[in-house]
Amino acid sequence: MSENSDTTAKYLHFPKPETLHRLAISENGFVFDPATGNHFTLNETGVCILRLFISGKTLQEIFSILQESYDVETQEMERDLLEFSSMINEFLGA
């Protein structure tokens, strides 16, 4: 993780575990929240990150796993992760 990781950790809020665990995720990346009726679609990478959120891994662990899988600069990955978590929270109404 980069020097900015503290900032990332500060602003990155995972949705609540009970919200994440109730999500129905299809193999095509269609995500449905059965309690709110909200739905959205994710690409393969998005599904991978969402599943990491759901698995309860720490931010550090998520970074490590993503860095092994994707050839992306650390800072860029942190930015993307922040943006992704913000978007997921918005979609889920969290």
Added chain:
Amino acid sequence: MNTLNVTVAITGMNAQPDNPGPGLAVARCLRESKDFSGRIIGLGYDALDPGLYLHDICDASYLLPYPSAGDMAFLETLQSIHRKEKIDILIPCLDAELPGMVRLTPRLDELGIRYFLPTQEQLRLRNKDRLMELANIAGIQCPEIKAITHAAFFTHCEDEGWHYPLVVKGLFYGAKIVNSIDEAIHAFHSIASEWGFPVLVQKMVTGVEYNLMALGDGQGGMLGEVMIKKMAVTDKGKAWSGVSIFDESLYEASAALVKAVSWRGPLEVEVMRDQQGQYQLIEINPRFPAWVYLSAGLGRNLPLALLRLILDEPLGKFSPPDPGVMFIRYAHETIVPMREFEELVLSNR
């Protein structure tokens, strides 16, 4: 369980695409159920109500006088229909006819027509002008509502904390969102001329609308609940598409409302989920909603369950809640020979 072989009269056969009545959907739930083998009598108020001409759903159809014609006019027409059709059960599906039907229950008893209706007091408690009181009893939030009789309220309402946009509503029906004094005064007069006084003003809640329909067993229990999020609405705010959900907090809030008044009969709870994720009670409708066909689609056929309640038959088990099932409404045309239209216009049948 027994197949139900009874004659059921159902009102609300209007089906305008932007605001359909629930009657046709109620009839369809029964007609398509393998557990119903009876007759369905469609009752409407207008010769252009399409359900009256759908012979695969209604075995016979009749026109009723509008509720404004009074209880006796309604009763006389119903008696005349009953003589021909031997009605076993009556299911009213429109808000405006409920008070009259409840007043007439002793006469329905005399005729041997069965029903499952709320009491006058239960109906009064769900009136829009008493919604805050009911919400308070049930522990659910509710946007502030005020009954007014003069349009002058709108010229100084902001001084009293009533900021635009506001929702102007009729006591029984009709709602308009208004953004200015001019719009509010226009809506006030329009609603008052159609639905009378008082006119209600409700503080606006922004958010996503969720609905729950169920049966109240009259003893505080809520049966067969089905919840949806509206996915698309008509210009009048009626569901054009929706998806089933299951939310524990909406279930508990609705169950508390049903328990608070020991609601008897079908009901629809309308709530708005605000930006803080809190449910705000918007309305309680004392009847099935027009999207009741979804209940059959989910294995929770509520009109059929209502018949079983009325007939003291065992209800059996409802299928578990099944979030993620959608309905999408559509409009289509039915072909009507002029002589059928003529018969309804001239002889109410």
